[in-house]
Amino acid sequence: MTFRARHLLGIDHLAPPEIVTLLDLAEDYVALNRRTVKHADALEGMTLINMFFENSTRTQASFELAGKRLGADVMNMAVAHSSVKKGETLIDTALTLNAMQPDLLVVRHPHSGAVNLLAEKVNCAVINAGDGRHEHPTQALLDALTIRRAKGRLHRLTVAICGDIANSRVARSNLLLLGKMENRLRLIGPATLMPAGAGEMGVELFEDMREGLKGADVVMMLRLQKERMDGGFIPSEREYFHRFGLDAEKLACAAPDAIVMHPGPMNRGVEIDGTIADDINRSVIQDQVEMGVAVRMAALDLLARNLRAERGRAAAGVMV
Amino acid sequence: MTATLFTNARLIDPEAQTDAPGSLLVQGGVIEAIDAPAPEGATVIDCQGRALAPGIIDWGVKIGEPGERHKESFRSAGLAAAAGGVTTIVARPDTAPPIDTPESLEFVTRRAADAPVNIRHMAALTKAREGREMVEIGFLTDAGAVAFTDGVRQVADTRLLSRCMTYARGLGALIVGHPQDADLSRGAAATSGKFASIYGIPAVSPVAEVIGLDRDLALAQMTGCRWHADQITTARALPALRRARDAGLDVTAGISIHHLTLNEYDIGDYRTFFRFTPPLRSEDDRLAMVQAVADGLIDVIASFHTPQDEESKRLPFEAAAPGAVGLQTLLPAAMRLYHGGGLTLPQLWRAMSLNPARRLGLPGGRLSVGAPADLVLFDPDAPFVLDRFTLLSKSKNTPFDGARMEGRVIGTWVAGRRVFGGEP
Numbered sequence: 001m002t003f004r005a006r007h008l009l010g011i012d013h014l015a016p017p018e019i020v021t022l023l024d025l026a027e028d029y030v031a032l033n034r035r036t037v038k039h040a041d042a043l044e045g046m047t048l049i050n051m052f053f054e055n056s057t058r059t060q061a062s063f064e065l066a067g068k069r070l071g072a073d074v075m076n077m078a079v080a081h082s083s084v085k086k087g088e089t090l091i092d093t094a095l096t097l098n099a100m101q102p103d104l105l106v107v108r109h110p111h112s113g114a115v116n117l118l119a120e121k122v123n124c125a126v127i128n129a130g131d132g133r134h135e136h137p138t139q140a141l142l143d144a145l146t147i148r149r150a151k152g153r154l155h156r157l158t159v160a161i162c163g164d165i166a167n168s169r170v171a172r173s174n175l176l177l178l179g180k181m182e183n184r185l186r187l188i189g190p191a192t193l194m195p196a197g198a199g200e201m202g203v204e205l206f207e208d209m210r211e212g213l214k215g216a217d218v219v220m221m222l223r224l225q226k227e228r229m230d231g232g233f234i235p236s237e238r239e240y241f242h243r244f245g246l247d248a249e250k251l252a253c254a255a256p257d258a259i260v261m262h263p264g265p266m267n268r269g270v271e272i273d274g275t276i277a278d279d280i281n282r283s284v285i286q287d288q289v290e291m292g293v294a295v296r297m298a299a300l301d302l303l304a305r306n307l308r309a310e311r312g313r314a315a316a317g318v319m320v
Numbered sequence: 321m322t323a324t325l326f327t328n329a330r331l332i333d334p335e336a337q338t339d340a341p342g343s344l345l346v347q348g349g350v351i352e353a354i355d356a357p358a359p360e361g362a363t364v365i366d367c368q369g370r371a372l373a374p375g376i377i378d379w380g381v382k383i384g385e386p387g388e389r390h391k392e393s394f395r396s397a398g399l400a401a402a403a404g405g406v407t408t409i410v411a412r413p414d415t416a417p418p419i420d421t422p423e424s425l426e427f428v429t430r431r432a433a434d435a436p437v438n439i440r441h442m443a444a445l446t447k448a449r450e451g452r453e454m455v456e457i458g459f460l461t462d463a464g465a466v467a468f469t470d471g472v473r474q475v476a477d478t479r480l481l482s483r484c485m486t487y488a489r490g491l492g493a494l495i496v497g498h499p500q501d502a503d504l505s506r507g508a509a510a511t512s513g514k515f516a517s518i519y520g521i522p523a524v525s526p527v528a529e530v531i532g533l534d535r536d537l538a539l540a541q542m543t544g545c546r547w548h549a550d551q552i553t554t555a556r557a558l559p560a561l562r563r564a565r566d567a568g569l570d571v572t573a574g575i576s577i578h579h580l581t582l583n584e585y586d587i588g589d590y591r592t593f594f595r596f597t598p599p600l601r602s603e604d605d606r607l608a609m610v611q612a613v614a615d616g617l618i619d620v621i622a623s624f625h626t627p628q629d630e631e632s633k634r635l636p637f638e639a640a641a642p643g644a645v646g647l648q649t650l651l652p653a654a655m656r657l658y659h660g661g662g663l664t665l666p667q668l669w670r671a672m673s674l675n676p677a678r679r680l681g682l683p684g685g686r687l688s689v690g691a692p693a694d695l696v697l698f699d700p701d702a703p704f705v706l707d708r709f710t711l712l713s714k715s716k717n718t719p720f721d722g723a724r725m726e727g728r729v730i731g732t733w734v735a736g737r738r739v740f741g742g743e744p
Contacts, residue, residue, distance in 0.1 A: 089631065089634065089635065090635065090636065091634055109636070111636030111637070111638050111639055112519060112520035112521055112590070112636065112637065112638060113519065113520075113521075113589070113590030113636050113637045113638075114636035116589055116590055117590065117634075117635075117636055131520070132520050132636075132638070133520030133521075133522075134519060134520035135520070166517075169520060172518065172520060195517035196512035196513050196514075196516065196517055196523065196525070197512070197513040197514030197515070197516075197517045197518075198517065200514045201514065201517075201518075
């Protein structure tokens with residue numbers, strides 16, 4: 001098995017063989033999830049805590065389901081509403097939870113790097129479920145699995161990522177993953193939503209969406225993250241939709257068999273036309289949600305295996 | 321006080337820009353003679369060829385009194401300074417409450433007696449550092465304020481700043497600005513570019529410094545005020561500074577030792593001890609700033625000593641408090657520029673001692689006869705690995721923890737009295 005990581009903090013730390021290992025295992029879980037009896041015992045007896053410092057419904061539900069299907073005891077902590085308001089620091093919250101002996105900790109936090117900081121302080125395996133504008137590795141992995149299943153491969157594809165790239169951790173993790181797998185990457189969006197230094201990242205930049213979509217195999221739309229906007233990045237939603245919203249006319253510029261992706265939740269009529277999102281011949285948005293559970297099961301499984309091996313070595317007194 | 325003769329020294333004279341063997345005689349707290357024989361009964365200190373230089377004048381030190389004495393007191397800062405070869409601390413007024421009245425200035429002046437080194441104080445430029453009303457610049461000057469600054473809060477109201485500068489000009493007072501555009505800088509913890517984008521850290525373009533500097537230089541020209549930029553850290557700001565200097569404006573500029581020895585990539589995996597205001601820059605900028613110090617366009621190097629407790633730093637990068645302690649690491653960090661950066665010891669001491677003295681009207685910074693015997697004896701080559709818990713500051717937030725450094729202070733003297741080190 002080639003998956004050595006102790007935590008899953010970002011795509012940055014993963015080597016291509018580790019990504020492939022994880023996706024291959026996720027395929028097994030896709031099959032399991034389509035059966036009527038969906039239980040496996042990979043996490044039997046283990047405790048999984050979902051710690052979300054930012055509100056989330058979809059990702060948290062996906063992790064919860066993944067943990068439960070693998071037999072773990074799952075607890076959800078909506079930290080955004082509790083101890084943080086009482087002045088407890090991130091590290092204290094982490095130490096408190098750590099003392100309850102969880103085996104797997106899934107964390108989302110509004111600050112970049114916060115999950116890395118937390119991972120240094122606990123002795124369980126940590127999965128980053130999104131930190132600020134930094135990374136969201138399971139999203140990139142589920143996108144990769146979706147692409148691989150739809151396109152039959154995960155390399156030498158032209159992938160266009162459109163929208164609020166500057167504020168998007170989904171875009172960062174996808175750039176890293178798809179870059180590692182040797183794809184041709186394009187970023188499309190207004191200059192105010194492009195990250196500084198994007199020109200040095202080995203990608204092509206477009207402000208004209210039709211131009212950027214030309215011949216693309218994969219069209220990845222991003223949510224216009226209103227809650228992250230300080231204000232003033234774009235003049236109006238309708239102008240944004242006119243220039244950067246995905247509709248049938250713009251999609252016609254892409255390859256005839258191009259797939260359309262969106263990490264959700266969608267703003268219909270802002271970044272994507274509702275009819276495109278619902279077009280079962282082009283949109284793989286529902287597949288992404290399905291792959292999300294499978295990929296998270298695979299990630300939890302692999303980290304649990306490494307954790308068991310590490311504890312086994314420690315119990316045997318082997319120096320590591 | 322008996323005479324002390326430093327023999328067999330490597331004398332670093334920033335005024336003459338010389339670095340040569342010699343001896344130095346101290347009597348009555350001042351430098352009595354250079355290369356003179358020892359008088360009867362003089363204490364002789366054999367420097368064994370080590371460097372003897374004017375004590376460092378560290379311009380812009382934050383001390384936690386009043387308000388945050390758990391982070392740093394005058395006594396702890398003074399001990400750290402003595403151990404770091406700093407003989408004069410120029411303290412910042414951004415305390416809680418700020419030093420914005422003659423009464424609060426008198427309080428810190430009294431408290432400063434706890435420290436074994438000289439302490440001078442800057443005062444706030446506006447009341448409560450709120451940028452709305454100017455302080456009593458005249459009274460504060462009479463009470464000993466050496467300069468006026470709101471610290472890292474840029475005075476956003478251009479009309480108020482122009483009036484402060486006009487008023488200060490009449491009194492000959494020096495205003496220290498923080499030329500970083502406040503709107504562009506809001507919330508930023510890194511310099512915008514590839515690094516900050518990949519790590520998802522809120523960032524500001526170096527252009528914020530250009531904009532801030534252009535405005536303040538225009539006001540300095542309009543008012544004729546004596547003006548100093550606390551930190552100029554990017555190459556893009558240098559042409560404006562050069563033009564102002566060539567036009568004969570009475571303006572000077574400083575930089576922190578951290579911006580001369582570290583770059584944005586040192587932040588690495590969100591290491592909060594590397595969070596500064598302004599943020600660390602690119603390597604190209606760092607190299608340009610070292611050259612600007614060599615050229616004399618940047619006048620002053622300082623530590624911008626900013627003590628922070630552990631809790632302020634044990635946070636996600638963008639939420640952590642900025643700044644680092646530096647009184648004890650300024651000299652060894654500067655040795656990186658001597659050993660590998662192309663700066664000479666006289667050039668470094670011009671920026672760390674002579675220029676601050678000249679600009680602030682202080683007597684130190686010189687190795688000439690009659691100058692105060694504020695001296696540092698150090699071995700520029702002595703290697704060590706820094707352990708932050710050995711620092712004498714109450715706060716231990718240094719980016720150099722675990723770093724291999726060179727340059728060890730052997731002794732520090734203030735007005736001829738030894739304040740650090742045993743026998744050399």
